Amino acid sequence: MCGIVAYVGPKDAAPILLEGLQRLEYRGYDSAGLAVVNAKGLKTRKVKGRVADLAAAVPARFKGTVGIGHTRWATHGAPSDVNAHPHLDHEGRIAVVHNGIIENADELRRRLEADGVVFQSETDTETLAHLIALMAKEAESLEEAVRKALAGVVGTYGIAVVDAQRPGEIVVARNGSPIVLGIGEKEMFVASDVAALIRYTRQVVHLEDGELAVLTADGFHTFTSDARETAKEPFTVDWDAGHYDNGGYEHYLLKEISEQPDTVARTLRGRIDDRFHIAHLGGLNMDARETRSFRRVKIIGCGSAYYSGQIGAQLIEELARMPADAEPASEFRYRGPVVEPDTLYVTISQSGETYDTLAAVQELKRKGGRVLGIVNTVGSAIARETDGGIYLHAGPEVSVASTKAFTSTAVAFALLALHLGRVRDLSPADGRRVCEGLRRLPEQIKEILTLEEQIRELAIKYADAPGMMFVGRVRGYPVAREGAQKLKEISYVHAEAYPASELKHGPLALISPELPTVAVVPDDELLDKNLTTLGEIRARHGRILMVGHRTSEAADDCVVVPKNENELDPILLTIPLQLFAYHAAVALGRDVDKPRNLAKSVTVE
């Protein structure tokens, strides 16, 4: 997804902007550009392609101590040099970089064209450059010009703006798309993601929706859209630049899969109480009485976050005996949901910036819902807007496909289910069983990681199939969905997940030697039913890779993982499927960390 960086200070801006853009590459993009301001005016360079192509296009004498940069993920207009940001007004005075979507861009464009403005690009962003330039003619400051221009804009944005006539400052604004200010020594940074700032400073300020900021080398001021000054407290990011290194692994994805013994341990750290067999979740900001007042749980997230929410719903129903279900945030917010006071809403987001999930949080809050966030990125929009929650502490996830955040989210749900259960009917003995199971997870994940070579060989064996079916029952079904999701997004092999119980109601027609099945078969009370399903697939000459706790003659190949408690097994069963997808993608020569058409955090609708 699009990325923004900006710099104002004593140094040359271009190398800092290029470095920042490189740090944002993992989010996905198709073109890149930057603009710097010096006493002679604005200079820009934009290219379709990689940040490395942009760096090659920037001449040595590209001087300026103020600048803005951008990686673009095309929405309005195809990827091209011209459509890349920054966009300038026709006099070349104002330059703008923008994340988000301007919904009334067509109308604004028509109005500006009627006034004689000639557009260069097909983008919605260019309207902003012209509008701000128009306002700048009358305004006393760039901040005033930006504020007035934005008053007529409908849509979402995170923007950074420079003015050739005011070479010492940058104005930024946020509405639905993240903007983070980084505070340095006599220098200021801006980015849409802390990843781009972390090399320079860990002191950051997040803008809220409807907020603007003016940055100079000496500091910053923040304002509301009606020009009232706001007071912001910087906070210290606890991730450092080292967290963003690939640690010697060939791909971030493999690094992040391999980190899971540690990341799961971090999610658990300090949260298990062995005396009362409960979970300490102070961040929920709820006392026992309020916790008991909820009758059901609704879980909301997108993509893999939603699938981890399905694992969460199952855990809550089993351990807390409360009705719980998960739903894609993108669907939830548009179907006019009935928001009830006795429902606990739990939203999930690794990035904490996914637009659909954030919008669902806002809709829930408008309707008086009690909303928690299970979030990885500290200080992100969803973390700020929810009433409380659980941080994953999994460290930054760089690869586009989510792995360690998925397992940590499932672990966080196990803690939440334990917490909800122990203030209701869950017995101390069952609480202890779950606590002990949770403690075993990091070591068991290490054991699963030792199966990598076997899984690599299986991935190579199955990778040439035109498609794969993934099946699982009840606890195994979200695992199958996540397995299919990982495979399709990084290897581009078509993968479809079905509840094993549903095969007979349609998809069995697809089974043939050409469509292998990955079956998630835990040793639980549904084992026999699952083995019967494998028999049905075999009878149709389907090949089967079984992932479970034992081998079976019903399957062609088996990956056997350590057994934990039934409720916690889905967490472990996910890991072989991550490795399977990773090695299938490598075998097929895919760009594992940056799969086509996908972005790390989806900050637009």
Ligand code: F6R
């Ligand atoms: C899949 C994947 C996506 C994200 C989804 C939500 O591997 O990464 O499906 O899970 O876009 O992202 P977050 O968790 O940042 O809200």
